[in-house]
Amino acid sequence: MERPRAEYLFQKWVQQQCTAAEKAELLALLETDETGIQQLLDEYIEKREEKPLLSDEAAEGILTAVFQAEDQGDKVVPMPVAARKTGRWLWWSAAVMIPAAVVGWLLWNKPAAEPEKTTAQTQVQPGSDKAVLVLESGEEIALEGGKEQKGDVPEGQGFVIMEQGVLKYRNIPAAVPDGMHTLRTPRGGKFQLLLPDGTHVWLNAASTLRFPTAFTGRERRVELNGEAYFDVAANAGSAFYVKADSMQVNVLGTGFNVMAYPEEGPAKTTLVQGSLQVKQGHSAVVLKPGQQAEPKADGKLQVKDADLEVALAWKEDKFRFRDADIKTIMRQVARWYNIQVSYEGDVRGRRLSGMVMRSSGIKDMLDVLEEAGNVHFLLEDDKVTVLEGKNR
Incomplete structure (x- = not known):
């Protein structure tokens, strides 16, 4: 273990000054070195020895919770009475269950915190599964x-159901006339849809998909504004078409992503598996798996190798950036957390790389971005100001 770095991070944690990234780094360091754990805990406990830690009942309850939370087959050893009576039960737990106990210790025996205030960082929530049909x-x-729910969604139209959080169109009666439905996700929302032909669609935040309630004939056509991933049901007799912005994607059976937010410029189509043809105006290209098509300034389509991890991160509930400029990043953040973003100073040259789960709170998200690049954020209500430099 890197002792100086671990001591620095440990002290920051004790003082409740650790960022999310620093806390993760501290836990990773502690998990690699039993001796380092013992030294850090011993030194800290010695400093606090004159102060009672917890009652026997509270201590045993917390220790039990730590073991239950880990539940990875570790042997539970009864706590010696002497350990309880000397108030050093945490030291004992670290000795018998390393590194699990230190994680539990960090989580359960934190220094007393100030009462949490109702601030913007508690009001702004990450996105969730929600949409409007x-x-x-x-x-x-x-x-x-x-x-976990199942039932008719539109009144009187039993062929549309919600099942385990997915909107599904199936078993469509022949007497039901064809119609057009639209699924719309708000900023801060995402949703899944199973189209009448069995095509599975993942719709990202601030996106709209327009589709027929039944596919008939030799074509299956949908229209997209925003971003979606399509796992198209194969049907050699009926081609699948996605219209996004001025681009059209022609599919026979494949998995691909289309990103067509107006604020992001020309639409991008990324192929994961299968094959598809992308058309724009008089230009047409056929993509291979791992390739991406994007219109150039002259209207022709450019084909390049895609970074699939970046392009599909949203579908896996992640933000993933690789040398991305701060404004591109913050547009994604704004759509997911439903916030407004403004800038002060020259941040044009700020390019960041990293990965953050989209389930993270807005404060943790911004902390990670601050650690990754020379930027600072001010959060007030649902507004984030991006500032040049860390120390403002």
């Missing part, structure tokens, strides 16, 4: 995913 009649139905 717009019927042919114009009626709008609010949808919420992530729940």
Whole structure:
């Protein structure tokens, strides 16, 4: 273990000054060195020896919770009475269960914190599974995913159901007339949809997909604004078409991503598997797996190798950046957390790399970005100001 670095991080944690990235680094360092754990804990406990830590009942309850949380087959050894009576039960737990106990210790025996204030960082939440379904009649139905539920969604149209958080169109009666439905996700929302032909669609935040309630004939056409991943059901007799901005994607059966947010410039199509043709104006290209098509300034399509981890990160509930400029990053952040972003100073040259889970709170997200690049953030209500430099 890098002793100086671990001591520095440990002291910052004790003083409640650790960022999310520093806390993760501290835990990683501690998990690699049993001796280092013992030294850090011993030194800190010695300094606090004159102060009672916890009652026997509270101590045993927390220790039990630590073992249950780990639950990885570690042998539970009864705590010696002497350890309880000397108030050094945490030291004992670290000795018998390393590194699990130190993680539990960090989580459970934190220094007392100030009462949490109701601030912007507690009000701004990450996105979730939510959308609005717009019927042919114009009626709008609010949808919420992530729940174990099953039942008719539009009144009187039993072929549309919500099942395990996915909107599904199936078993369509022949008597039901064809119509157009629209699924719309807000900023801070995402949703999954199973189209009438069995095509699975993942819709990202601030996106709209317009589609027929039944596919007939030799074509299956949908229209996209925003971003979506398509796992197209194979049907050699009926080609699948996605219209996004001025670009059209022709598919026979494949998995691909289309990103067509107006604020992001020309639409980008990324092929994961299978094959597809991308058209724009008089230009047409055929993509191979791992390639991406994007219109150039002259209107022709450019094909290049895609960074699949970056292009598909959102589908896996991640933010992943690789040498991305700060404004591109913050547009993604703004759509997911439903926040407004402004800039002060010259941040044009700030380029960052890294990965953050989209389930992270807005404060943790911004902390990680600060660690990755020379930028600083001010968060107030639902507004984030990006400042040049860390120390403002």
